[in-house]
Amino acid sequence: MKKYLFFLLLCTGEYTFAQQIAPLTVEKIMRDPKWMGTSPTNFRWTADSKTLYFNWNPENKAKEELYKVTTSSPKPIKAADKEDEKLLSLNYVYNQNRSLGLVEKSGDIYLLQTKSNKETRLTNTLERESNPIFLVNGNVVYQQGDNLFEIDLKSAETTQLTNFVKGKKAGKAKSQPATEQDQWLKAEQTTLFDIIKKRNSETKGSNRSVRGRFGTPPTDTKSLKELYTEDQFLNEVVISPDGRYVTYKLTTPAQNNHNTIIPNYVTASGYTEDIPGRTKVGENENVSHGFIYDRERDSVYAFQPSTIPGIKDLPDYLKDYPKALDTLKKKNADRPVNLFGPLWNENGTSGIVIATSQDNKDRWVLKLEASTGKFSLIDRQRDEAWIGGPGISGFYQGNTGWVDNNHIYYQSEATGYSHLYVANVSTGEKKQLTSGKWEVQSVQLSKDKKTFYFKANKEHPGITNFFKISVSGGQPIQITMMKGLNEIILSPDEKYVSINYSYMNKPGELYIQPNQVGAKATKVTESTSAEFKSYPWREPDLVSFKNRYGADVYARVYKSEKPHPNHPAVVFVHGAGYLQNVHFGWSTYFREFMFNNLLADNGYTVIDIDYTGSSGYGRDHRTGIYRHMGGKDLTDQADGVKFLVEKYGVNPKHVGLYGGSYGGFITLMAMFNEADVFTSGAALRSVTDWAHYNHGYTSNILNEPFNDPIAYKRSSPIYFADKLKGNLLMAHGMVDVNVHFQDIVRLTQRFIELGKDNWELAAYPVEDHGFVEPSSWTDEYKRIFKLYERTLKK
Structure with a gap:
């Protein structure tokens, strides 16, 4: 019996170990991200700087919970309840000697005496009071509705300071001149009826009496200016x-603007419902x-x-x-x-x-x-x-x-x-x-x-x-020394810092460090799951190369230990344009990080480039795409491929790329304008015509369509659709309120009219710009992987 149990345990252990080292699959990495473990978030100090609160979910529950750690004992414990947060540091406004502080809480104003830590409620109304400040004279001013009010702390008297009035100032009404008919009727009434004569006489006397009794308003009463x-x-x-x-x-x-409409097809009612959308660039x-x-x-x-x-x-x-x-x-x-x-x-x-x-x-x-x-x-x-x-x-x-x-x-x-x-x-x-x-x-x-x-x-x-x-x-x-990304929150007394620290293959964890040079940062949390740790996530090579204009471009390279005989490569293009993804910290593109590891496991070399327009590298890099998106930001991708060919032995005939949002836009431009470099591309939630994107982002870079049409025409993929040669997969959420589904539909119609047949469109009926459902993520990335396996390993 003992031998049987030992054999059973041995087999179970081997089975568990086999599970742990199982190869990566799209289904595995695109699950609900909680399988990886959940990093702590939302760090906030108490007013006395002794305790740090944060949200965390180390037990993989349905929702994250409130935790806390003290500077004297850096072991995280679950906070008793939300009442603990009453101690949190609030954004007080202080008087000049910091003896008094003001804060708004739940729509009322409170006064803090800093020495005794005694708090007094100054307002208690159904309306919201906000934006309290101290005047130089020591009084308090706050806003209620549209108007400002002043409290004299010595007398407790409240005075209204402004009198904003909605609408227009009413002018003196002009009486319409009486017609001849009106004058005749009025004269007739007075002639015929004694009562009319009497009332007219009383009205005149009454007016004189009122003026005599009350006169002009008292001079010591000053009404507020309207x-x-x-x-x-x-x-x-x-x-x-x-x-x-x-x-x-x-x-x-703004007047005469057109708000876009996004149809929602999968609804509880069974009817198509409209989602109100944004305006487009160039609107008023x-x-x-x-x-x-x-x-x-x-x-x-x-x-x-x-x-x-x-x-x-x-x-x-x-x-x-x-x-x-x-x-x-x-x-x-x-x-x-x-x-x-x-x-x-x-x-x-x-x-x-x-x-x-x-x-x-x-x-x-x-x-x-x-x-x-x-x-x-x-x-x-x-x-x-x-x-x-x-x-x-x-x-x-x-x-x-x-x-x-x-x-x-x-x-x-x-x-x-x-x-x-x-x-x-x-x-x-x-x-x-x-x-x-x-x-x-x-x-x-x-x-x-x-x-x-x-x-x-x-x-x-x-x-x-x-x-x-x-x-x-x-x-x-x-002050801090850890190599990676360090997001810092200084304690109110400025004696400690909380650090959300991450590394390339390690998600963010909480550290606490004294605010001193050379002080050691103490790790507080351990968040990643055993399953996540069981895979040896790559630490990509962080490299740089010169682009064709002589500028330094930084990149991450995921090497394959066993390259496929064709030596294929894939370029990942980050989104947002002005964003940094090539750094020593954990990427917000964590799904793509895992997918790049999966690709490397399957014989691909992957490069992720902070192309021209990305953040972190100064003004010239930031603005290098001005009036030509799909210019230097695109050629940087092609120059990155050349770097892979020279330094990593990649076959230039077997290169694909993928990306979402701005990355999807670059993918389209690459498939159209760098068709000799890229065999296959997956363009996700892509902008296809910048004249259909929003104003705040687009007008910075391309001005406006009606005053700079040159910039829009050379920057929009829809104008280059006729140049498609390779294999193109497009994927888009149908309820995307950022880059509208209309974008990809318009490009689809262009392909149909051009007679192109080397493309496909995957539509996701319930997804917005950022996908939510694991099933959608899985379907999308299985299609991408299948595209590369079919076209880059021939």
Whole structure:
């Protein structure tokens, strides 16, 4: 019996081991990702900096749960319940000596006495109160609905400061002149009836009596000025810390736009239902205007964008359209701008506004002259491609703030890489604090305002770490040291950092480290499953090569230990365009990472390229696709194949590629315009015509279809469909609200009309842009694998 049990256990163990080392399959890697284990997320410190909360699912339950770890004992434990989160660090706004703090919780305002940690509720209403601040005089201002209210903390009196009124100001109604018929009837009534005479007489006497009794309103009662919003939306209501100026925006919604409709075929009702979609690039934009209400003068006036230096400058691309350029020069109009701010200094003496031109070519850091609405220049960044880069944006104020009452900080790509600057708003003097061929990716000013903490890829484009530097400048000091990607959250007391650390073949895990140079990071979580660990996931070669223009391009290469006799290769093209996937950390494209391992197991060499347009490499790499998507970003893929041929022995006659979204777009362009390089391609959720994509993304890179049709025609695959030679698989979700299914349908019709027969389309009725169902992922990637097996191993 014992021998039998031993034999049974031995066989079971062998069976389990055989399961663990079983080869990768599409079905296995495309399951619900929980099979891999679930990394911790959503890290947040308590106010006392002693405890860190996070979401985690180490037990592979249906949903993740709340966990916590302390700085004194870095062993994660399950939090008792959500009540633990009452201790979380909140985004308090403090007075100048930090003795008092303000915060909004559940739509009410609370006052914190920092020394005693005593909290007092200031409002308790059904309406939401928000955006509390301290005025210089110590009073509190908050917003309720559209209006601002002030609380005198000494007297507890609440005063309304603004009176925004929806609609238009009613003018004095003009009485219509009486017709001859009306006059005759009125005279007749008075003549015929004594009662009419009596009432007319009483009305006149009553009016005189009222005026005599009440007279004019008392002089000590001052009604609030009515600020009419008319038919516009009111937003960004901000008061200066001295209480004098209230700035706000009025926005007119875009008119005559066409929202797209996405049909949903698989519905609970059994009927086709429509999903409302976005507009397309080139549609009209909302129009906003900024205003200032000077409470001291009781007057309202507008911001003056016409005072911004260079407001009339036209973009260089218009030289390709002489007639349009001539017309605009004669018009000599101010370019439309987006204004963000003002950001006020503590004493309320200066306000900073960030302005971006709607043609995406300019970003200004401006000082607001609040008494007039005029601007003076602190910094201007001009880019004939488009403004962007880490900490810089045309859609928000970016990493900008006050160091003290005279100095601000901001980021700029003036040197070709996004770096940190400090400027004196009084003298205009600017100082660059960081420099080099690397990027500052995020910035945080210390509580004592003496130090900047920042994340940067200083060591290598694919390695991020945490640094600090004095606000006066000097050498950056590196705090974290782990080779990979380090996502940092600083504790409120700035004594610790939480680190979400990952490596190329290791998903993210939580570490905690003292905020000190040379301190050791302690690992807190272990998340990956035994099944995931049982496979020896490759650590890809992180390489670089020169493209045909002489620029460095970085890539990951997945080598095959047993290449197929044909020495085939596959190029994976990441999505989003402006995204970095070639780094030493765990990829957000984790399914593709696993699929690339599967391909390498089956004899393919795989390369994943941070092509021109990807993030992490500075301005020139970022904007290298301006006015020609499918230009340098495409030739980088072909140059990557040449690199594989020279360095990895790949057969140039057996190369395929695949990618989703922007990667799908590049795949289409490759199959059309680099047909001699790529035998087969799988284009997933692909943009086929950039004139049908959204405005915010596309107008940056290609301007607008009606003012730069050249850029759209040379950048859109649908115009090159006649050049298809190889084998093309297209896959698209039918309820994709990002890249609409219409995109792939239009290209399909082109293929039909062109008589092409070397393509196929796989449609996924229930999937949006990012697939959700494992069955859809599995079907899609089985088709991709089958395509390569059939066409690249002949």
